[in-house]
Amino acid sequence: DLSVSWLGVNMENPLYNASGVMCRSREELDAVAASAAGALITKSCTLLPREGNPEPRYAKAPHGSINSMGLPNAGYQYYLDYAKAYDHQGGKPLFVSVSGMSLEDNLEMLAAFRDADLPCLVELNLSCPNLPGKPQIGYDFEASSHVLSEVVKVYHKPFGVKLPPYFDPVHFAEMASVLNSFPSLKYVTCINSVGNGLVIDLDSESVVIKPKGGLGGIGGDYVLPTALANVREFYRLLDDKHVIGCGGVKSGREAFMHILAGATAVQVGTCLYEEGAACFARIRDELAALMQQKGYATLADFRGKLKTM
Template sequence: MPASLKTHFLNEEYANPFMNASGVHCMTVQELEELSASKAGAFITKSATTSERQGNPKPRYCSVPLGSINSMGLPNEGFDYYLNYVIKHQEEHPGEAIPFFSVAGMSLKENLNLLERIQESDFKGVTELNLSCPNVPGKPQVAYDFEMTEQILNSVFKFFKKPLGVKLPPYFDFAHFDTMAKILNQYPLAYVNCINSIGNGLYIDVNEESVVVKPKNGFGGIGGEYIKPTALANVRAFYTRLNPDIKIIGTGGIRTGQDAFEHLLCGAAMLQVGTELYKEGVSIFARLEKELKEIMNQKGYSSIDEFRGKLKSL
């Protein structure tokens, strides 16, 4: 029986588990429509703030041999722009998967305000709360502050009744996996997204003896092949610690069908592609779909559920 990539996630069925990572190819309606027309199983908007943001000064993104470095600073078209788009899309495409909607307020008050507006709106899809942007000068990553994360989720779930996931930064210590999982398990979260880029890396152009991005004196988030082992570790750590009804979206270093297979083997239910989508464009989803099916056929798997989460230990 040939491999099927059909994926069930939060009571929806998707043709495959592939999505864009928020921040890549999702700034404008045109880019979102290109994702909608691509082979991606689902797609997500740029993380929205209340008002339009220009983001950090350019150059703020650089492709490097094993991935990328960026210090974008949350450029986006503003909350209303994306909310209007996702509601219009769900109305014009009945029966199709509704785009995921990402928000990233600059404060607890702003996050609560944005989520209140989503709760009151006609949006029927899934919201992702970004707790892990590493590239806004002067703003620490919220999800490294465990008390603040708990405070936000306490406040959110007093009123928010729609499906909500959170995007997390990478963690590097078992104690941190344990602590964050204990916090997350208290709430009716739909999913966690592991991981955002590894914050505050530095890449150097040896010929110029210079950094390659302008903001923050060259410090930026690292993505691509560099971060796959860290991403896989975070997917696995949370898959084995979270309540079974909290799903995992795997993000980080997905360049080939094999990378996708590894994320799924660690327990991811959906997969987001960032750096390689930036480099290759939306045609990457057709290639990833083909390559993942080939691996599954070689191994005799007809569905993802036959191997998802079944990573073996020695």
């Protein structure tokens, strides 16, 4: 039994797409909905539609991926319309990612989602690394606290945030303390890509993506240990909030590790981009086989039960 129920969301299995991958258009969202994924989430949206950064802006790398998409999206109204038309009763859970270019934009979008009163959870993105001149809010604890205090004034339903990766125990503790002061913040998704890495092609002696001189967010195998550390530390430090794992999941093994570290559900980014929606059935079946081999009947039997020495 791979099912998980959290915040009123009932998932047949814990896997879904990482926001950004296969979720910009209705057609892509429908493809995730039609797959073996346990849920789906939309591309981070902005107030107005955006073309995003110049191409090439995603590249496969030897152990993962690099991207600097620049928030190409159809504008929040498109995803709001998708959510309004969505069969919430019969379909799998739908999440909406919101990533405004300013606090004011975020508040306007959240007010619209609030007014629509739909049974879907918001994932507020505090961690887009790819907008030239725009620092990741999640790396500024004071700014994060300010954004969240304004957000909860207009948005009263349970919601979550997508966090960037942290690399220092002091930062885990500081961010956890900020997040713990917001009771309606019910979950965090860890992690966004490891920002502003550089992949170099040795043969051509060149960068592999065009924006920002080749810098971009790193995903895939490169980021698994960082993702697991972030899931583990926020699982330990947050009061009564769920942690959604994201980073380096390409088989049942990494999905199991995220859940062992404390993840309630697990998102798939780079692997979904490279393999397509068929990855969900494969990873689900691998996770089920691994659990059977280890003698676990449910996710709760091992969630968070990482052993330490």
